[in-house]
Amino acid sequence: MTETTTPKRGVSLWVQIVIWAFIVGLLALVGVTLSKRQQGTVQPGDEIPDFTLPLFSGYEYEGRSEVSLSEFRGKVVVLNFWASWCKPCEQEAAELEEAWRTYKDSGQVVFLGADYVDTEPEARAYLRKFDITFYNGPDMGTRISQLFRIRGVPETYFIDPDGVLYYVKVGPFLSVDEIKSVIEQKLP
Amino acid sequence: MKKLSNILILALVLTGLLISPVFAQDDMPTDDEVNAIAKQLYCPVCENTPLDVCPTEACRQWRELIRLQLSEGKTEEEIKQYFVDNYGARVLSEPPRTGLNWLIYILPPVFILAGAFILFRSFQAWTKPRAVEADSGPGEEAGSTSQKDEYIARLEDELKNRK
Numbered sequence: 001m002t003e004t005t006t007p008k009r010g011v012s013l014w015v016q017i018v019i020w021a022f023i024v025g026l027l028a029l030v031g032v033t034l035s036k037r038q039q040g041t042v043q044p045g046d047e048i049p050d051f052t053l054p055l056f057s058g059y060e061y062e063g064r065s066e067v068s069l070s071e072f073r074g075k076v077v078v079l080n081f082w083a084s085w086c087k088p089c090e091q092e093a094a095e096l097e098e099a100w101r102t103y104k105d106s107g108q109v110v111f112l113g114a115d116y117v118d119t120e121p122e123a124r125a126y127l128r129k130f131d132i133t134f135y136n137g138p139d140m141g142t143r144i145s146q147l148f149r150i151r152g153v154p155e156t157y158f159i160d161p162d163g164v165l166y167y168v169k170v171g172p173f174l175s176v177d178e179i180k181s182v183i184e185q186k187l188p
Numbered sequence: 189m190k191k192l193s194n195i196l197i198l199a200l201v202l203t204g205l206l207i208s209p210v211f212a213q214d215d216m217p218t219d220d221e222v223n224a225i226a227k228q229l230y231c232p233v234c235e236n237t238p239l240d241v242c243p244t245e246a247c248r249q250w251r252e253l254i255r256l257q258l259s260e261g262k263t264e265e266e267i268k269q270y271f272v273d274n275y276g277a278r279v280l281s282e283p284p285r286t287g288l289n290w291l292i293y294i295l296p297p298v299f300i301l302a303g304a305f306i307l308f309r310s311f312q313a314w315t316k317p318r319a320v321e322a323d324s325g326p327g328e329e330a331g332s333t334s335q336k337d338e339y340i341a342r343l344e345d346e347l348k349n350r351k
Contacts, residue, residue: 026295084249085246085249140274142276
């Protein structure tokens with residue numbers, strides 16, 4: 001009986017280590033990306049990292065063309081994501097403006113509008129149409145919406161005076177009272 | 189005579205009014221020119237749908253913005269850069285070659301090369317045992333043939349003896 005033998009010439013150890021490290025790294029990257037995508041929006045209780053919102057001309061804050069979240073420590077911040085092409089945003093536009101006018105003189109509440117994936121001429125037309133006066137600007141590079149991991153517009157985030165998120169509204173508000181009831185939770 | 193000249197002036201003015209909109213239209217970029225840029229962009233709202241064929245209102249606005257910028261004399265690169273600045277690099281159909289984006293460009297060729305290497309090694313593994321067999325084969329075959337011949341010879345002898 002004849003024995004047939006194949007000469008064993010395996011891949012060297014360091015090549016195997018590199019290949020396995022590469023595969024594990026790739027899987028980790030895919031895993032992290034998928035888990036981030038499935039995380040959903042930021043959750044109540046999360047401290048919101050600082051961000052800067054550039055403002056449309058005519059919507060400046062104390063004469064400045066951009067604002068940072070950190071400037072509003074000690075105030076309730078209502079951050080609304082919207083877009084001119086978004087029909088549900090129109091349902092709550094008047095309510096948001098009315099709520100803003102209720103609180104703007106108190107100095108305890110700030111409304112910020114982040115215009116998501118929009119063009120400036122249409123955004124301005126929308127702001128004029130609904131007579132919106134609170135601070136508004138484009139979400140440049142979709143950086144802020146990515147920070148909040150928004151799923152669509154409209155979405156509104158309520159941040160307490162300590163910079164901690166305490167309420168998230170996905171979709172349009174149905175009434176001014178709904179907005180006020182959320183704000184009042186954090187007012188003295 | 190004066191009446192005729194008035195009519196001529198009026199005719200010229202009217203002709204001018206008729207012609208001017210034609211000049212304005214000529215200056216406006218065509219849909220093809222707009223779509224040539226739009227197809228290189230993706231709106232973040234409608235993932236996986238190129239801007240040139242996306243039916244949403246947001247994408248229509250973007251196409252109009254491209255048209256406006258083209259009419260202002262901006263180049264393709266300037267327009268794409270405007271969209272990247274305003275909406276992020278993810279709007280580009282071809283991601284910029286920076287940071288982790290390099291993986292998109294490096295991994296496919298690496299996988300193809302690795303696949304080719306594995307295939308090559310597999311072919312080697314399939315062909316080598318046969319070669320070893322082939323090496324040892326002829327000797328064995330010769331031996332067995334000679335044994336067989338002896339056996340046949342003996343068998344024939346036996347048969348002859350019986351006769």
